Amino acid sequence: MISCENFSSIYGKWEDEERILEFDDYGDFYLEFKNSSLVKGFRGKTLRKKNIVVLFFEEFENSEGEWLFTDGTDLENYKEVLVISFEKENLVTEIKATGKKFVYTKVS
DSSP states (O other): OOOOOOTOOOOEEESSEEEEEEEOOEEEEEETTTTSSSEEEEEEEEEEEETEEEEEEEEEEETTTEEEEEETTTTTTEEEEEEEETTTEEEEEEETTOOOEEEEEEOO
């Protein structure tokens, strides 16, 4: 059996100075903010088509470390569209609505 590393895969754990972003092969994502005092992180589902990834926010971690559903909050039905690319071994995400970019290095 021949195996090769696919460096253009988004799956795994990625990190930059402000965030940790993780994608699993079941279509779930986890986003952690390293220096936030209000919301510590988000979890939800993803949909990917070529270089577009849509994040559907389902849960958030509050400042006490509790995971709560977004239902009944301002985040209910919230989604974020990312344009992704790869530069060398880094994952680059751009939030389509704002143009803000993040450059992540693969951790695992």
